[in-house]
Amino acid sequence: MANPPHGGVLKDLVARDAPRRKELSAEAEKLQAVVLNDRQLCDMELILNGGFSPLEGFMSEKDYNGVVEKNRLADGNLFSMPICLDLGEEEIKELGIKPGARITLRDSRDDRNLGIMTVEDVYKPDKKNEAEKVFGGDPDHPAVKFLFNQTGEYYVGGKIEAIDRLMHYDYVALRYTPAELRLHFDKLGWSRVVAFQTRNPMHRAHRELTVRAARSRQANVLIHPVVGMTKPGDIDHFTRVRVYQALLPRYPNGMAALALLPLAMRMGGPREAIWHAIIRKNYGATHFIVGRDHAGPGKNSKGDEIYGPYDAQYAVEKYREELGIEVVPFQQMTYLPDSDEYKPKDEVPKEIKTADISGTELRRRLRTGGDIPEWFSYPEVVRVLRESHPPRNKQGFTVFLTGFTNSGKDAIARALNVTLNQQGGRSVTLLLGETVRSELSSELGFSQEDRNRNIARIGFVASELTKAGSAVIAAPIAPFEKSRLAAREIVEKYGSFYLVHVATPLEFCEKTDKRGIYAKARKGEIKGFTGVDDPYEAPSGKEANLVIDLSKENVRTAVHQIVLMLESDGLLDQL
Template sequence: MKNWILSPKQICDLELLQNGGFFPLTGFLSQPDYDSVLDKMRLVNGSLWPIPVVLDVSESFADSIALHDIILLQDEEGNALAHMRIHSAWKPDKTREAQFIFGTTDTIHPGVYTLFHKTNSIYLGGEIEKIQTPKHYDFKNLRHSPKEIKKIFHEKKWDRVIAFQTRNPMHRAHQTLTLIAAKEHQAKLLIHPVSGITKPGDIDYFIRIRCYLKILETYPENHALLSLLPLAMRMAGPREALWHALIRKNYGCTHFIVGRDHAGPGNDKNNQPFYHPYAAQELVKTHEEEIKIKMVPFQEMVFDKIKRRYIPADQIQSESDIARISGTQLRELLQTGAEIPGWFSFPSVIQELRKVYPPKHKQGFTLFFTGLSGSGKSTIANALIQKLHEYCIDRSISLLDGDVVRRMLSSGLGFSKEDRALNIRRIAYVASEITKHNGIAICAQIAPHANTREEARSLIIPYGGFFEIYISTPLLLCEKRDPKGLYQKAHAGLIKNFTGVDDTYEAPKNPDVMIDTSNSSVEDSVNKITDVLFKSGYLQSASQKIPLMETHR
């Protein structure tokens, strides 16, 4: 029996297939169901279902199995979670899927990026037979299956329950919104945050859950319940909102709050929203009778400085009376240690968030060098390390040099596009761990392909800063320098797939720093990089750290 090691996203999907959260699904979608979901938001049998849930696998794995085979699904530690009988195997048209599910092929959309760059090329569909549910060792008392939640509702005699979906910490606006909804509909509250995969860059769920536990204390007794949802979000806007409503119906809820831009990923490459802010509400409203869950629509809640309370945005009488703090502004306030007004959040929640957001000059970051062989990456990186030690007394600095990584971590890899991508993925993973622990990672490698550089960015950015440093030295000068004789060997045919000779280099379009060493000295190059770090707040000069002392005469 062949076995497949599930990705974190696939484990989330499997758990909800197993526990009934994805009812009426009993397994991963077959190809006919997948096509029907894309075209009609329905399974072949007519059941409403807006998001494809399939098992994506590599071509090599797909070639090793046949239809009607049974495969074993395992987690990363090798624990057997389920058997799956293969009913369908196909190569999807991912462009078509992106257009139908996300309404765009713009890879700035995190769902599209994941589909194009992190999803395997073959889809499998078939029934699953449960062996055990995925193991969780954290917050076990907050994890409930639909059956368990329904039992709690029954014991509490809660016959009207409003579900509130969230992937962000909750503040006073969210508390006000949920209390108004509960009062209007004479219902109780299920605070149902996502504990699976959310948007890259979101606050990690351990911190979020501690914030939820704090805000739960502010609700009246026997009024709200906190439970975690092991969902892998797709950030698919209106379709995803409808999906969330179906899931909450399976969890026994009678009502579901859909807010402004529900499950939206933000703006596209033209800085325009991917979805109309109330498109999700419109789609859920269209189907609420069929799915038998009442949608509770809400607008943005804003703070009225005159009335000293939160009001819906459509009740604003004068913009000058309104106060708002965006997510970006909140992060800036946390990072700088500035005071956060009491009208915005609860002190206990802010206290938890401050643990995650030390000032920027104490956070980790990655400097990701890219450029042709011989462009000067390693020379500048080594000089930069010396300069950084001048400012970074309490942060470790690690150099991940491309040649050293090749010897120590990637000695078995060649120079095909796939092997190059895996090598960069390994470097990015190590850099993300360094950054996560408030260290500084300096990565100096060719990294010729744009998609692998973007993948590195997405892996690191949740944990700290990421700066792409493009050493744009012209190819002719790199060939002239040729310190290791590699260009000479490549032109002689002794090295294959050598970047700049018989393999392409995709130049970054918007690097954070661009340096051409044909007209920039090492010292000037280092200063150009440190200037960016100072301006972004990741470095602080000695004069900023140490107050001037008075001279006593």
Template sequence: MPTHNHLVPPHGGELVDLSVGEERAAELKAQSRHFPSWDLTARQVCDLELLLSGGFSPLRGFMTKADYESVCYSLRLTTGILWPMPITLDVSERFAKSLKSKSSKIALRDGEGVMLAVLNVEEVWQPDRKVEAAEVFGTTSSVHPGVDYLLNKGNRWYLGGTIEGLRLPSFYDFKSLRSTPAELRAEFARLGWRRVVAFQTRNPMHRAHVELTFRAAKQVEASLLIHPAVGITRPGDVDYFTRVRCYQLILAKFPAGTAKLSLLSLAMRMGGPREAIWHALIRKNHGCSHLIVGRDHAGPGKDENGNPFYEPYEAQDLFRKYEAEIGVRMVPFQAMVYVEDKDKYLPEDEVPADARVLNVSGTELRQRLNEGRDIPGWFTYSDVAQELRRSFPPRHKQGVTIFFSGLSGAGKSTIANVLLIKFLETGGRPVTLLDGDLVRQHLSSELGFSKEHRDINIRRIG
């Protein structure tokens, strides 16, 4: 696969492409009727996509036990190549015990049953997930999203082996913004970009982010790739549909021809320092020469005692330690803050001692949206604020459902009718009343009150 010599080489020296030719694909499809199938989770689909496309180069499949343990303990594959994050396929115990190591092939399917790839199983084992959590994330606290997945949500057995790819996962949204590493490298070559600084994000971008990325690109004399994660991010994050619409608006704030937006189907682990290195290697495979690493990069927040899982600039420190091996230059940045009397954003280490600094936290932004309050113009752009309001209307414009339950004759209908009238009297929103007795009379008159019939009645109402 061409890698375009003027760009940074892929990690390991070769951009991996795990897709097979048409003849082999037809052969695997014919054989697959005899293969056991594993339905991939959303996280596993993200990992598989980046394995197939070369985003995880030099990996050629899900890690075997030796590579997995080497990565956990030393941030390296058994070949000695730097790699900080375990990439494993977790399956149920029942499924794992039905397989034979080194003799099984598995059809890997998406949620609709479409076969995306075949895994040539080389190893089946049960890992010590607490040890993995402690080594990779530095904690066993389930408040950490990565640990929570390992200990409470993921399956307890791992499969390792090489992959033969039939097709990439299908997406029906923002298709023009989804580029494989090879496609993005070709686009950089077409644009004549040689130095590219990547910006990893999982949040909407505001004025501070534009100032940060603009400064970073100018500092290293590079073009800018806005490369947001649109796979699995931190629970509670703004949905990626809203974020991407905001990114498209933000792109227009940069000088023409200096910035590009591309989406990355990455299942983040929120692994802080290790994840920063991982992000850099992924962007290296996409052709980027630099990565912006800011404050608390890929941090999961605070633990159950209110203490941060990672120090604010711990990711920068670890990145700096391995920077030569990573092959991507770090562009470190302090948090950007708004200095009122200068009417501009500055890195926090450049703020004058007597300056008044303003900030809108994520919590405050959500409160302002929820209450319909103004979002300051110094914080974000008017079109971005408008887009956020479309997805997060104020409370009085949000829909709500109120259920009344109780015994026959308890007053449910009476109270509901009173509430209906009071809502209509107040005004401001449409109101619909569904009375169970009327629904039964007009929609489910043939049904009785058995468990089966009650369930049917509820489904009809839904």
């Protein structure tokens, strides 16, 4: 018999409300609709399917205050993470959201109506208190940044009547609801299940620790990775799921099962660990592995760990009886070369030789094509990772040139385009400022807002091409630092970004202008011209990867400097 759900009853709203779905669907079309963002959709899915039991909707102010202050809902049930529908003041007024109102909750991805909420209350949270009590208050914490920068100023609470589940098109066979997974365990005859939370690829050490945990409890293993929102910079869930699928046959005698969890993580350390335990209990697990710095965001800007290494384990252990799920402490495994086996690090005598590969080192080896030994990971796992992490000379990158009109950035961009195409090995895309203006941004003017929007479009296109393994050469004027930094941020999710400041002095640009554009600008015939009546925020030494001045050197030398920069980072190495 599987572990009973948290609160005693699994709140599968779609199953419970099945007879009313057609009626509700018709009503939903007539109501004002809130279109849910990515995080709200993750929360909505787990409210609807019972993963967040005993919740039946987004938290009211009483529930929210209880959770923030005491880890408890208003009815006394343990719950550690606020699950709130955040909205802006303008949207609340526009939609007429107030206590007693009924509103449709809609999927932003396909405009499907998911449910109807009867509003219990609309309240303004004390975000500073929430940040402090729930996440520890560190301003560098990603959840604290999200809270202050991306969530609406009001929360709307109320119960939900379900219309439909969220639609997924990837790994459908692995997307179990809590009720479905409990039934799956029952079919397999599993009564003791150790759940393993992960947002990273798994290797031999993970397999060894989960096998040990299961055998010591005479249980089976549920690999339950998060495929909603995780920590920025994490490996995409498509790659990770392929890794888990490759690893599954390495478990003995059908010991392990794989199911996906559509959770939006907050990286909330101790609070998050309690939350994860509640969710796994709802999915039918009897045991839960809590890792070192479980769901921790890492270090802050001062280099200090935001949470202690075992804070999460202590937090879950404190509520062990109430949770009704046994905590299995994560054991740090290490490889013993002489005996070709893994053992818990604290059980290995100091004189015994050990070997480990850190996450940073693994990423370096993937990036450079370095050897990843079989003692560390299985060949089928490495194969999947290499498909998603090509070596440096096959990775995409963006060279972003900025400077005044007639600074020579276009000439450098064209010459670099020819040079990289001559070398071969990857596709090359040239995004000249004038071309982008005519093809992508023809409706935009030259206000600061429109200029920023233009650079945002270039950044998006460059990021998609970089992700696909292309070399991108962009050469807009890009006069504002904020938009250049935003372009760097979006591109660096997928590859390297190099800002080249073509710092040819304005006087030289104007003096050598054969088209007479500067003369027209000086006469007032062209308005909003950068360097004449519009500002240019020159990149700082920290922002620019390379500074070139074509009043002192020629295009060939400039291109050679860029090529040397790319070669030094391994991007142009030949196989």
